[in-house]
Amino acid sequence: MAETSYDAGMKVRRQVLGDAHVDRAQARTTAFDAPFQEFITNGAWGGVWTRPQLTHRERSMLTIALLAALGHHDELAMHIRATANTGATAEDIREALLHVAVYAGVPAANAAFAIAKQVFAERDGVDREENK
Incomplete structure (x- = not known):
């Protein structure tokens, strides 16, 4: 199965910001801001930071x-x-x-x-x- 942009984004997010930071952010995520966390993981980390250029x-x-x-x-x-x-x-x-x-x-x-x-x-x- 191909890696999703969310999975690729989470991998890069952890590489760049560190597991401790990402774990804290995830632990603080609520139903209210979960769509935002998904958006930045997909868009910023999975859509931009994963580009090879x-x-x-x-x-x-x-x-x-x-x-x-x-x-x-x-x-x-x-x-x-x-x-x-x-x-x-x-x-x-x-x-x-x-x-x-x-x-x-x-x-x-x-x-x-x-x-x-x-x-x-x-x-x-x-x-x-x-x-x-």
């Missing part, structure tokens, strides 16, 4: 730039954390955020740099105050 690293960098430009800070932090699984480096993220500064504005990039620094500090076990 870009690597997960490249998609990760694009996603980070877009989320930063749009000011979606919670999702931005989540996708910066996910770079541990996609192969995008801190230098890759910095370059993506420099593009944000040029094409979406310095305030958007400034906020995104602050979020990235906080995520890196948490990941590296550094006190947030020391990282400012």
